[in-house]
Each structure stands twice: as structure tokens, then as C-alpha cells.
Amino acid sequence: MANSLARNIALGAGIFLVSVTLGGGAALWDLAGVAAQAEQAPAAPPAVPASVALVEAKATTPSDEFSGRLEAIERVEIRSRVAGAVQAIHFREGALVKKDDLLVQIDPALYAAEVDRAQGQVSAARARLIFTRADYDRGQQLTTSSITQRDLDNRSNAFHEAEANLAAMEAALKTAQLNLSYTEVRAPVSGRVGKIEITVGNLIAAGPSSPLLTTLVSVNPIYASFNADEQVVSRALKTLADEKTPNEIERIPVHMTTVSDTSPIKxxxxxxxxxxxxxSGTVRVRAVFDNHDGRLMPGQFARLSMGQPKPEQTLLISERAVGTDQNKKFVMVVDGKDKAEYREVQLGASVDGMRIILGGLKAGERIVVNGLQRVRPGVTIKPEMVAMNSASLPQTKTASAN
Structure with a gap:
């Protein structure tokens, strides 16, 4: 009985030791598994450093850009008013000329002779008038017994006929003098002459059949014509609705740049x-620009910037804060937890290197303005607050968001 009890106690102790050993091994295995899982779990990504600026509303004068062409205010086809032979050309092709400068000389000999003949006829008519006036005056001084009424009437008629004849001869002289002056083809306006279309020695006709001698376009000032969006024009005219001055549209600011000169011209x-x-939904618009040095030429392509007469409260952001996603424009908004959020925006006009936002942002929000190529939606941002000033930011390339 004692031996049986001893064996049971020994067997129980062995079973306990085996259980403890197995349990301890399982515990050790669980701890090792947890440690392995901890080593395999990825660490949280570091915050991405980026320059961040606050979106603010500012009073600006927005403008919109349009393509246009330069036009001469005056364009003249130079033709001769009289027929004759071209005697001399007094201009160089493409040169600037002043009003009344001599361009072409037509042979004046025939017209000078016409002037001489007309002057002779005027002298004869004047002499006839002097004689008939004197004869009529003598007739009036005679008594009724010395001259008949019929004779007096004849003298009066001769006098008035001579008066009318002198007027006709003087008119003919003026016509001859005008034709003589027309042999000198002069510039009707100041500007730039074109190609010489006819050379010395050629006979030319007068009137509608007269051949083109050259063309002349005015240079200063010069027009710039363009088609502006109807909404832009309507907004500008609405601002001027209370203006009553004749030149009210001159308050609409307009600037121009050309391919050869990128500096804005007011x-x-x-x-x-x-x-x-x-x-097209557009309105024909025309502005006038100073061109005293003649560097602008009619027909030249130009970019026109049409502004608004009065400042407006608008949201302005840096150009470098805007990314391109296919045909969309976007910015990266930094929320209250410093997380990056993809936000599509609608862009307006450019103002001094900044861009007007028409939709997609609100004043007070934060956006990434530098380092946009390193930012993806959902990442944590390490913000460095800077001013919303494109001039103080280094040049960066924006990347499309996924």
C-alpha cells in the first residue's frame, strides 16, 4: 500500500514537471513570436519637409490676356491725281516720312503751260471788265437826251458779262494751279512708306484707273485690336456703369507685349x-499705344492684357504652388493634422507672378508652395511657414498627382 502511494506521488510529480516544462516552452515561443512580429512591422514614414503658405484674400486688379494684331490708324494708297510721266521718286522704300514730304514728281510741263494760259485769260477778262465798267459809268452820267435806255442797258449787260467772265477765268486758273500742284505727290500723313510700285519714266493715268504708286501707313500712335471674352468686357463695363464721362472706357487698364519686346507697354x-x-462669344476691342520710335509695325502679333477699372478682393497664390494633373490644375492643402490633401482648383489671371484662384480654396487654408514634387496625398508634412510671395521662392518643378 505504501509502495503504491509512492508510485502515484512520483507519477504526479513527473506529469507536473512535464506540464510546467511544456507550458514554459509555449510561453517562450509566444514571446519570441511577438518579438519577431515587432521586428517585421514597418516604421512610420518621416514627415516630408515643405514650404507652406497661408491663403489670403487681397485687393487686386485682375487682368485677362488675349491675342491681337497691331493696326495702323491711317492707311493710304498713294495714287496720282493727274496723268503724266513719272519724273522722279523722292523716297526710300520702308522709310519714315512726315506729312507733306514729296514722294513722287510727275512731269509738270503740261500743267505749268495750262497755268500760264489761264493767267493770260484772267488778264484779258480783267481788262475787259475794266473797259465795260468805265463804259457803263459814262453812260450813266449822260443825260437822257444823249443816250437811249437801250444803249445804257447794253453797256450794263456788257459790264456784268465781263464780271462773270473774269470769275470763270479765275476759277479756271485755280484749277490749273491745283493740277500743277498735284504733279507733286506728297505724303498725306506721317508714317512709313511701302514698296515702290512704279518706276521713273512710266506714264500713268488719272482718276480711278490711276496705278498704285506706293502705300503709306501711320506709325504713331498705333492700334492694337483683339477679341475679348464677353464676360470680361461685361464685368468691366458693369464697373463703369456709374461713370458719365465720354472717355470712361479709358479707365480700363490695358498693357501689351510683343515677340520682340516682352516688357509690358501701357x-x-x-x-x-x-x-x-x-x-465666338467675344467682343471686338481696340486700344491705342504710343509708337514714337516706330518699333511697332502694323500686322504684328501682340499679347494684350485687359484689366478691371477697380480693385477686387481675390485669393492669390504662388504660381509654383500649382501642379498639373493631365488637364486639371491642383494644389496640396495642408490640413490641421499636417496631412497633405489633393485639391483641384480653378485658376484666374496672373497678377505680378501670382495666380488668382476662382474656386477650390478658401482664405485661411494652408497650401504647399515649395517642394510640391516630394508631396503625395495623405503624407505627413513638416511645414515651414513662408510668405505667399513667388519672388522669394526657389525655382522648382511641379509633378502630377496620382
Whole structure:
């Protein structure tokens, strides 16, 4: 009995030791598994450093850009008013000329002779008038017994006929003098002459059949015509609704750049058409620019910037804060937890290197303005607050968001 009890106690102790050993091994295995899982779990990505600026509303004068062409205010086809042979050309092709400069000389000999003949006829008519006046005066001084009424009437008629004849001869002289002056073809306006279309020695006709000698276009000032969006024009005219001055549209700011000169040239709004083109939704607009040095030429391509007469409260952001995603424009908004959020925006006009935002942002929000190529939606940002000033930011390339 004692031996049986001892064996049971020994067996129980062995079973306990085996259980403890197995349990301890399982515990050790669980701890090792947890440690392995901890080593395999990825660490949290570091915050991406980026320059961040606050979106603010500011009073600006927004402008919109349009393509246009330069036009001469005056364009003249130079033709001769009289027939004759071309005697001399007094200009160089493409040269600047002043009003009344001599351009072409037509042979004046025939017209000078006409002037001499007309002058002779005027002298004869004047002498006839002097004689008939004196004869009529003598007749009036005679008594009724010395001259008949019929004779007096004849003298009066001769006098008045001589008076009318002198007037006709003087008119003919003026015509001859005008024709003689027309043999000198002069510039009707100041500007730039074109190609010589006819050379010395050629006979030319007068009137509508007269051949083209050259063309002349005015240079200073010069027009710039363009088609502006009807909404832009309507907004500008609405701002001027209370203005009653004749030149109210001159308050609309307009600037121009050309391919050869990228520096903005300030102009003056001169004309806004009275109707909208229903096919394009645009309005014909024309501005005038100073061109005293003649560097601008009619037909030249230009970029026109049309502004608004009064400042407006708008949201302005840096150009470098805007990314391109296919045909969309976007910015990266930094939320309250410093997380990057993809936000599509609608862009307006450019103002001094900044861009007007028409939709997609609100004042007070934060956006990434530098380092956009390193930022993806959802990442944590390490913001460095800077001013919303494109001039103080280094040049960076933006990347499309996924």
C-alpha cells in the first residue's frame, strides 16, 4: 500500500514537471513570436519637409490676356491725281516720312503751260471788265437826251458779262494751279512708306484707273485690336456703369507685349464694340499705344492684357504652388493634422507672378508652395511657414498627382 502511494506521488510529480516544462516552452515561443512580429512591422514614414503658405484674400486688379494684331490708324494708297510721266521718286522704300514730304514728281510741263494760259485769260477778262465798267459809268452820267435806255442797258449787260467772265477765268486758273500742284505727290500723313510700285519714266493715268504708286501707313500712335471674352468686357463695363464721362472706357487698364519686346507697354482703351459675336462669344476691342520710335509695325502679333477699372478682393497664390494633373490644375492643402490633401482648383489671371484662384480654396487654408514634387496625398508634412510671395521662392518643378 505504501509502495503504491509512492508510485502515484512520483507519477504526479513527473506529469507536473512535464506540464510546467511544456507550458514554459509555449510561453517562450509566444514571446519570441511577438518579438519577431515587432521586428517585421514597418516604421512610420518621416514627415516630408515643405514650404507652406497661408491663403489670403487681397485687393487686386485682375487682368485677362488675349491675342491681337497691331493696326495702323491711317492707311493710304498713294495714287496720282493727274496723268503724266513719272519724273522722279523722292523716297526710300520702308522709310519714315512726315506729312507733306514729296514722294513722287510727275512731269509738270503740261500743267505749268495750262497755268500760264489761264493767267493770260484772267488778264484779258480783267481788262475787259475794266473797259465795260468805265463804259457803263459814262453812260450813266449822260443825260437822257444823249443816250437811249437801250444803249445804257447794253453797256450794263456788257459790264456784268465781263464780271462773270473774269470769275470763270479765275476759277479756271485755280484749277490749273491745283493740277500743277498735284504733279507733286506728297505724303498725306506721317508714317512709313511701302514698296515702290512704279518706276521713273512710266506714264500713268488719272482718276480711278490711276496705278498704285506706293502705300503709306501711320506709325504713331498705333492700334492694337483683339477679341475679348464677353464676360470680361461685361464685368468691366458693369464697373463703369456709374461713370458719365465720354472717355470712361479709358479707365480700363490695358498693357501689351510683343515677340520682340516682352516688357509690358501701357496703352489706352479706345473702343469697345456694341455687340457680341454670337459664334465666338467675344467682343471686338481696340486700344491705342504710343509708337514714337516706330518699333511697332502694323500686322504684328501682340499679347494684350485687359484689366478691371477697380480693385477686387481675390485669393492669390504662388504660381509654383500649382501642379498639373493631365488637364486639371491642383494644389496640396495642408490640413490641421499636417496631412497633405489633393485639391483641384480653378485658376484666374496672373497678377505680378501670382495666380488668382476662382474656386477650390478658401482664405485661411494652408497650401504647399515649395517642394510640391516630394508631396503625395495623405503624407505627413513638416511645414515651414513662408510668405505667399513667388519672388522669394526657389525655382522648382511641379509633378502630377496620382
Amino acid at each position: 496703352g489706352r482703351m479706345q473702343f469697345i464694340d456694341n455687340q457680341v459675336d454670337p459664334r
